[in-house]
Amino acid sequence: MEIENNRQKPNILITGTPGVGKSTLGKLLSEHIDGLQYVDVGLLINQKKLYKEWNQEFNVPEFDQDMVCDELENAMQTGGMIIDFHTSSFFPERWFDLVVLLRTNNTVLYDRLKARGYEDKKITENIECEILDVSKDEVESSYKQNIIMELNNEEVPQLEQNILQIIEYLKQWKQMQLQKQQQQQIQ
Numbered sequence: 001m002e003i004e005n006n007r008q009k010p011n012i013l014i015t016g017t018p019g020v021g022k023s024t025l026g027k028l029l030s031e032h033i034d035g036l037q038y039v040d041v042g043l044l045i046n047q048k049k050l051y052k053e054w055n056q057e058f059n060v061p062e063f064d065q066d067m068v069c070d071e072l073e074n075a076m077q078t079g080g081m082i083i084d085f086h087t088s089s090f091f092p093e094r095w096f097d098l099v100v101l102l103r104t105n106n107t108v109l110y111d112r113l114k115a116r117g118y119e120d121k122k123i124t125e126n127i128e129c130e131i132l133d134v135s136k137d138e139v140e141s142s143y144k145q146n147i148i149m150e151l152n153n154e155e156v157p158q159l160e161q162n163i164l165q166i167i168e169y170l171k172q173w174k175q176m177q178l179q180k181q182q183q184q185q186i187q
């Protein structure tokens with residue numbers, strides 16, 4: 001792990017196809033780890049009207065990338081943010097210390113999206129994205145491999161395991177950041 005910023009608290013991106021469990025994980029992490037704040041970017045876009053156009057086909061806003069980034073910039077510089085969004089390449093790479101890519105198999109994903117009340121067309125589109133590794137490709141072309149953590153998330157025990165793995169990563173991050181700051185003080 002090589003840290004290129006001086007943040008006191010790490011920023012985490014949680015991404016993946018809708019239904020893989022991003023908000024469940026993000027909220028749990030913010031509850032388990034002091035000082036981390038969870039942000040559902042989809043919700044933020046709606047609340048702060050960070051869009052200029054509306055997608056009639058899917059009845060969702062066409063979010064404006066610059067407006068979203070401007071809205072988050074100050075908080076990201078401070079650190080301690082858990083960012084949850086289904087797409088990730090437009091965020092500045094420098095923002096994140098850990099990128100969590102969640103994966104869920106098709107059968108489970110289908111059931112979750114059906115339970116959410118999505119139309120068949122929207123379910124099929126999302127499952128195709130998962131099969132075709134759309135989020136994975138996006139993450140791998142946008143962030144360094146050593147900060148990407150790809151985690152399966154079908155069942156509750158996996159979720160618990162994932163949380164432990166992330167907590168462990170963040171412990172190491174904190175230690176490295178501390179060492180770096182001590183070295184900077186000596187120099």
Ligand SMILES: Nc1ncnc2c1ncn2[C@@H]1O[C@H](COP(=O)(O)OP(=O)(O)O)[C@@H](O)[C@H]1O
Pocket residue numbers: 016017018019020021022023024025112153154155156157158159
């Ligand atoms: N590890 C898990 N085991 C069982 N159900 C899960 C798990 N993670 C998430 N879920 C469920 O899957 C559904 C979708 O999760 P959610 O966090 O809303 O996904 P996303 O934010 O990626 O759209 C929710 O009903 C949630 O309770």
